[in-house]
Amino acid sequence: MSTEPVLDMPTSGRFEGRDHLLAIRVYYEDTDFTGLVYHANYVRYLERGRSDFLRLTAVGHAALLDAAEPMAFVVAELNLKYLKPARIDDALVVRTAYDAIKGPRLLISQTVERDGEILCRAEVTAVCIHLDGRPRRPTKALLEGVKPWLAQDKRTD
Template sequence: MTDLPSAGRFEGREHILPVRVYYEDTDFTGLVYHANYVRYFERGRSDFLRLAGVGHADLLAGETPLAFVITALDLQFLKAARIDDA
């Protein structure tokens, strides 16, 4: 048993990162606020790299610091996530 948060897992070439929707993620109707989906994607990207053995801090601390930059984002909402969804 560990107290460390999970970085998810790989299933073949796919990264699976289970998340739960908390009250703070939602608007007054209990639906996830639209901008928070981007936060989930960013957590997924960071944990994908972590699970692959690449840490953001290590990338920045190198002789030639590296970072990832989002230059465009196109989202299509299919179904709203609700409070307590997993």
């Protein structure tokens, strides 16, 4: 069990190369009766990683909602692979990489790690939408904010 402080990083995490790292501490409320992190809580951790990635690129959710043409995201696909359990008091890191933007879709790779060991892998497809739920292309601000962090060969279509 890792109880050492996770990386010395600000509340919204930090970038390491093109990856965003977010520190997460496992609390009692995150666990099931066995003391292991309940499977659905990994989804919450991953959401925090994606949100804080955007927040640090100056295109956080609040800014997107306040824009002249407000937009939001929905998760269209989420593939998870649980490899090892996390336990109460563990110091975890959510690693997030925005891989590509294809039309309204954002393709995102994520892991939840403990001491550099991957506990959970996720492949996420998020879709940009109008507030009425219709798909839409990302705003220019979103494209400009995320573009430096995308894989070089997959900038945008």
